[in-house]
Amino acid sequence: MAIQLIADSGSTKAEWCLIDGKKKKTFYTQGLSPYFLSTEQIQKILEQELKTKMKQVEPDEVFFYGTGCSNPNNVILVKKAIQKVFKKAKISVDHDLMGAAKALCGKEKGIACILGTGSNSCFYNGKKIIKNSPGLGYVLGDEGSGAYLGKKVIQYFLYNTFDEDLMDRFKAKFNTNNNEILEAVYKKPLPNRYLANFTIFLAENRGHYMVENIIEDGFNDFFFNHIYKYRESWTLPINFIGSVAFGFKDVLKEMCSSYELQLGTVLKKPMDGLIKYHKAS
Template sequence: MATRIKLIADSGSTKTEWGLLGRSEPTLFRTQGVSPYFQSAEQIRDILTKELLPQFPADVVVDEVYFYGTGLSQEKNIHLVADSLKAVWPDAVIGVNHDLMGAARALCGHEQGIASILGTGSNSCYFDGQDIVKNNPGLGYILGDEGSGAYLGRKVLQYYLYSTLDEELSTRFDMKYKTNKDEILENVYRKPLANRYLAGFAEFLSENRGHFLIENILEDGLNDFFFSHIYKYRESWTTSLHFVGGIAWHFQDIIKELCELYELPMGKILRTPMDGLLVYHT
């Protein structure tokens, strides 16, 4: 007998996490990322049929699909992904939304709150329990993305290239990355996906916690996010602040300290939206 289930997706440009609801326990799968900016409908269908479906148990029948992903703030991109999903599951109910809505639902559920993404990039919104009511505009990794992995990684590179790191940290940096100024500038200014390249240097921060220069970078970078984004929502003082993403997860002690410092109500911190989305759609 077939098991009828819901399929939940949290997708970025590099990977997609899929969750099946309706069996005894939720089951998780991974495929490469789905991005309407870089992939055609045919390429997306190939990911679904060649990477995802072979992982499914034989008795699964998908009757609802809820997809949250990057690049889905534009109608044409929503239709592209929805049509691709419909081609694979023609009888299923399909819901497609952008990653910020996924974060808001994962973090806030059906309650109001401030939902923030702190990963490779950063974003935030005020969620009233049903809709995103306010969204401070994101400016991308060149002009914005305060508090993100790309933002913090850029700070690490600035400290390194300006010789602000002390001898101990400089030696650790050289041993870990084995790079130089020319190679760094080539990757930042000439090669694609510079934001991911920059974010890769945020790992240096987590590996060297406790050093005053590392703590300065983290505190300044995350404080910039609070000042440029959180402070712009008057609801920040009356409703909980929630965070999701690798940066939020690894440096949650500093986020909690900033909430205490500014007397803002701290909410929950999730590493990824999936656990919260599974609860939301149960």
């Protein structure tokens, strides 16, 4: 039986699972985004942070799903780096949305959605992605994502929309001010991640009507701008993956029920689904 190495990589962290028969081992490295790293840099990270932990085990197949890998040039860049580290392995590189679709739907048809720091969605026919509602990033899109919900939290704070109780809780939790927030959003790197960090405030203050409104409005925007655009949504299960989807799955369940949509699988991360998919392939 072939020894498989499966990777799910964001821009900050990558999870790797080595499957050798019934044995599984999980490893973590920093994220491998081809938008930020060259072939040589990715190769170096793999050699230092992954290969040394694998104790001479050489995979026969590597399946890599990562951010930025919908761009063909980026696929070549990542593939080249992996091939230099695992010289004998057969390498497959695909984007994170395909990883989500395989993890959620397996070989069945369905709508696959990512709700994490960012958001994305597609109609998957059991083999490939047929339709993809455009992901416009955190400035123009990313409805329902951590960055989108976090932005709303900050707006409510900066506009003084929160009631006194929530204002006090926000100040106690984050100990920040208007200037610090604006500096982080407009001048510092990775503002989308900074914004997403404020989603924890929603999770910790469930039940307050303002908090529930922010969550529902954010998800409503995602449903309206993305899920509604697939006519398949009315006949196939709607599946979700990501920390935001998993953290607020009760809201997703209610929303699907009120829109008469079928809620499918909700996963925190894709790895277990990807292992199942590749074991069955």
